[in-house]
Amino acid sequence: MSKNPFELRFDTLAMAKDILDRQYDMAQQQFFTALEQYKEQSKDVTEAFAKYTPKMYTPEEIAKNAEELYKFVVKKD
16 A cells, blocks of 8 residues: 555654654764773864764754655656
């Protein structure tokens, strides 16, 4: 059974959010790795916080990514 347009849009939003979640998780892991390295090297950890703290995505970014994914869904090539 095919999905209606509302279900497609919802699924596309969910995919866009999942992509951004994974990107954030990777950035967060990089942050923790950098923090540990700064501690091991006895460096000022506030520098690591300033440089590596990941920025959380916004609802607007989710919508923008969803629009890009949805373009592929409706593409008629």
